[in-house]
Amino acid sequence: MIDFSAVAGVALVALLMVLTPGPNMIYLASRSVSQGRSAGLVSLAGVATGFAVYLSAATLGLTAIFVAVPALFTAVKVAGALYLGYLAWTMLRPGGKSPFGGADQVAHRPLRLFGMGLVTNLLNPKIALMYMALIPQFIDPARGSIWLQALLLGLVQIAIAVTVNGAIVLAAATISGFLTARPVWLRVQRYVAGTLLGGMAVKMAVDK
DSSP states (O other), rough: OOOHHHHHHHHHHHHHHSSSSOHHHHHHHHHHHHHHHHHHHHHHHHHHHHHHHHHHHHHHHTTTHHHHOOHHHHHHHHHHHHHHHHHHHHHTTTTOOOOTTTOOOOOOOOHHHHHHHHHHTOOOHHHHHHIIIGGGOOOOOOGSOHHHHHHHHHHHHHHHHHHHHHHHHHHHEEEEEHHOOOHHHHHHHHHHHHHHHHHHHHHHHOOO
């Protein structure tokens, strides 16, 4: 149905995107450090559900709505840019915290952890762009059902994203301990991640 080159292409794109610091990584790392691995895994389940929502929409052709109604995509894009800007500010402001910087956040119940993971992912327009613009480039109508190819390639993306994010959740406490023992490194990590998020927020806001 789909050849190896298409699977490899989607896997590479998915890996590059998930390794780029973004709201999913920030939220999962900070929640895992502050509340433990179990909370991080519940949050990850919410993030994974967000991927499933986008995959379902793409498979059913609903992402075409973003093309037909540009204002709707603009609203999602602006909301995502504001959210990234907020995350950047929390890290760059005086007294800001790194997601790996310590367990001083208020503990949340599992339902809220799941919901926050879901919302964090749904407000990430780059995921919508992946399903609307990137994955379709690897679909070959000559190989049969288009929706089935979209589904299978989307599952590849989800598998990569969930695996990498799961590793972040499991390693967050170890990374936190390493950085906390090295305050300069922790400060550098905070400024680098905050600057990248701020740049992403600006780029997302002005991109057309």
